[in-house]
Amino acid sequence: MPTIIGVIHATRVAVSPIEAAFEEHWPEAEVVQFMDESLMRDLDEIGHLTPEINERVESLADFACRDGATAILYSCSAFGPAIEAVQARLPVPVLKPNQAMLDEALALGGRIRILSTFRPSGPSIRRELEALAEQRKLEVEIDDSYVPGALDALQAGDPDTHDALIAEAAAAGSRADVILLAQFSMARARDAVSRHVDARVLSSPESAVLALRRMMGAPVNGHALAANGTATAIPAQHLSA
Secondary structure, eight states: OOOEEEEEESSGGGHHHHHHHHHHHOTTSEEEEEEOTHHHHHHHHHSSOOHHHHHHHHHHHHHHHHTTOSEEEEOOGGGHHHHHHHHHHOSSOEEOTTHHHHHHHHHHOSEEEEEESSTTHHHHHHHHHHHHHHHTTOOOEEEEEEOTTHHHHHHTTOHHHHHHHHHHHHHHSOOOSEEEEOSGGGGGGHHHHHTTOSSEEEEHHHHHHHHHHHHTTOOOOOOOOOOOOOOEEEEGGGOOO
């Protein structure tokens, strides 16, 4: 039976980072990508999750399963409660965007900074991290910061400004053991951030792909580069109930 990973996006700037992570760490997996960019727009306008938004987030997972997905990965961290509902309901593995990265962060140090370029993502990840720390009886200091203008720059085709703004925010913030880049789209800025801080810098795509590979029982032997084929992006307007 082929391994088909359904990746669910709320913005197209998250597509390239996850493609790169699969190409490097799990090229054998077949990746099918599903996208509804209106989810991010609506959440940003409303400012909080609603039952209607949650239903749309969940329906994308249902469609992925009907399309043959053997596991599901979400790439936007702002929809945590809806993703948890999917995890509880569907019979296939479902991974939150930052689930693996948060596990790694808690193992690395007690002072953790979260940087986000989409305002709802930082608080969402912070809540997840606090819950995990409490569950594991760990003392942590968590700070989350929003980096204005960075996502706009990336969406406008200016990745250098995107990376520079995130690196500047990292350098200007409080001292930390670990810095987390809250969204998949921020992964490209990891090297720039690392040059400005002493902390360990983590991004989600690599951690998520390796975690999924372990969950699916595939061996993780080396990081050889190979072609991953064409990842099929299916816009929301083409999804049928």
